[in-house]
Amino acid sequence: MSSTTGNTIENDNYQTPINAVNALLKKITLRPTDIFLEPCRGDERRIYNRIDLPEDQKLWAEISEGVDYLKTPFKKVDVIITNIPFSLSEEFILKMKSEIKPDGTLIFLQRVNFLGSKKRVTFWNKIGFPQKCPILIPRPKFTKKGTDSCEYCWYIYDFGGRTSEIPPSFSHIISEKTAQTAQTAQTAQKIKELPNSKSNDNFSEVISLGGIYTNGSILDIAQYDELYSELIDF
Structure with a gap:
């Protein structure tokens, strides 16, 4: 699914x-006995x-791959997560x-503005609004030409309590890369506030080993070690 301008991709x-x-899967707790279904697996099976499981x-x-979800009956399952084709969204949602x-x-990926439009009032009255809608931060990128032109969220109907880490109603769900950047910036600020530390404009931080050695008797070395560990993955 994408709302970028230009040529569309066949079958969405x-x-x-x-x-x-x-970012989503980190906040989901699957059960060992769950049966999972993905109606639009995609070529890359992401x-x-x-x-x-x-x-x-x-x-x-x-x-x-020759399996049309809308024409293929499935037994009732425990978990469905997928990225549905926008042009057939209502049909997919009803079947799921x-x-x-x-x-x-x-759980399915969809544009935030899919909640609106006069033509979908009857549809939403029929199926009910999702319990949770975590909005993707940053805006997703579906092509190589930059991020999409509108906001997206995961639409979640959770009747089994598998998404307890996601708050009800609207919230933000931050991607791994963005979260890491934010954490790195916070850690960099912490180090700047410590004595005997040096920094540059790229968030890479170097703690003065000489400073630690000289002041070791009065500094909490574990504090430096903890902050250094946070930066290792950057």
């Missing part, structure tokens, strides 16, 4: 940004391959809701 086959997938507990459909168990969890 836009690969889900990996950072958006990772969601499917990251679901930590045995293969015999994972079901899928993908029109480019019919194939989720009463204590299941349904």
